[in-house]
Amino acid sequence: MTEIAIYGAGGFGREVNLIVQQLIKKGFPYHFLGFFDDEDKSSELGKLYLGNTETLNNWNSSISIALAIGDGKIRKKVIERITNPRVEFSKVVSPHAIFNDIISIGTGSIICAGANLTTNIQVGEFVVINLNATVGHDCKLDNFSSIMPGANLAGEVNLKECAFVGSGANVLNGVEIAENSVLGSGGVLTKDLESNKTAIGVPAKIIEK
Ligand SMILES: CC(C)(COP(=O)(O)OP(=O)(O)OC[C@H]1O[C@@H](n2cnc3c(N)ncnc32)[C@H](O)[C@@H]1OP(=O)(O)O)[C@@H](O)C(=O)NCCC(=O)NCCS
Incomplete structure (x- = not known):
C-alpha cells in the first residue's frame, strides 16, 4: 500500500484528489493521507491538512506526493524545496x-x-x-x-x-x-x-x- 498525499490544496488540488479517489475505487493500492500546502488550510480541511513543506521534509516514513500546482515554474520551485529522501512523486x-x-x-x-x-x-x-x-x-x-x-x-x-x-x-x-x-x-x-x-x-x- 502506498501512502499518498497531494501537495497543493487549492482548486487544482481538489481536482487531483478526485482522480486519486477514482483510482483508489478502481483498486489502486493507495492510502490517501491528505494535503500539504504552505498556506495553513487546517480550518478548511481539518485533519486532512497535513502541514507545509517543512512538515513534509520532516515526514519520517515513505510517502508519495501528487504535485497539484498548475504553474510549472512554481512546481519546479516546490520540487527544489522538497529535500526529504522518503518523498517520492506520483x-x-x-x-x-x-x-x-x-x-x-x-x-x-x-x-x-x-x-x-x-x-x-x-x-x-x-x-x-x-x-x-x-x-x-x-x-x-x-x-x-x-x-x-x-x-x-x-x-x-x-x-x-x-x-x-x-x-x-x-x-x-x-x-x-x-x-x-x-x-x-x-x-x-x-x-x-x-x-x-x-x-x-x-x-x-x-x-x-
Ligand atoms: C496571457 C496571461 C498570462 C496574461 O496575464 P497577465 O500578464 O496577468 O495579464 P493581465 O491580466 O494584466 O492582462 C494584460 C492585458 O492583456 C489582456 N489579456 C490577458 N489575457 C488575455 C488573453 N488570454 N487573450 C487576450 N487578451 C488577454 C487583458 O485584457 C489586458 O488588456 P488591457 O491592458 O487592455 O486591459 C493570462 O491572461 C492568461 O491567459 N493566462 C492563462 C490562464 C489559464 O489558462 N488558466 C488555466 C486555469 S485552469
Whole structure:
C-alpha cells in the first residue's frame, strides 16, 4: 500500500484528489493521507491538512506526493524545496483520459479527465495535461510544461521546460514554445515562441510585460 498525499490544496488540488479517489475505487493500492500546502488550510480541511513543506521534509516514513500546482515554474520551485529522501512523486493519470497508443509519461506528471493523446508523444516529468486538452502525434512535452483545459496541440509541437499553454489555446503543427513562455488563453500560436515571453490573441503576438 502506498501512502499518498497531494501537495497543493487549492482548486487544482481538489481536482487531483478526485482522480486519486477514482483510482483508489478502481483498486489502486493507495492510502490517501491528505494535503500539504504552505498556506495553513487546517480550518478548511481539518485533519486532512497535513502541514507545509517543512512538515513534509520532516515526514519520517515513505510517502508519495501528487504535485497539484498548475504553474510549472512554481512546481519546479516546490520540487527544489522538497529535500526529504522518503518523498517520492506520483504520476496521476485519470481513468477518463484517452490514450490511443502507448505513451511514455514521466514521474510526477498529472493527466486529467478527457485529455486525449494520440501517438509517439513524450511526456516529461511534472507535466500537467489538464481537462479535455488534446495532444497530437509526435509532440514532446518537456519537464514542468503545462497544458490547460481545452487547449489543443497539433502534431510535432514542442513544449520546452516550464512552457505553459493557456485554456482553450491552440498551437499549430510543428511549433515550439521555448522555456518559461506562455501562450495566453484562447490564443492561436502559428510560429515558434522564444523563451520567457507571453503571447496572446489570434494569431498570437508577444506582449511586453
Ligand atoms: C496571457 C496571461 C498570462 C496574461 O496575464 P497577465 O500578464 O496577468 O495579464 P493581465 O491580466 O494584466 O492582462 C494584460 C492585458 O492583456 C489582456 N489579456 C490577458 N489575457 C488575455 C488573453 N488570454 N487573450 C487576450 N487578451 C488577454 C487583458 O485584457 C489586458 O488588456 P488591457 O491592458 O487592455 O486591459 C493570462 O491572461 C492568461 O491567459 N493566462 C492563462 C490562464 C489559464 O489558462 N488558466 C488555466 C486555469 S485552469
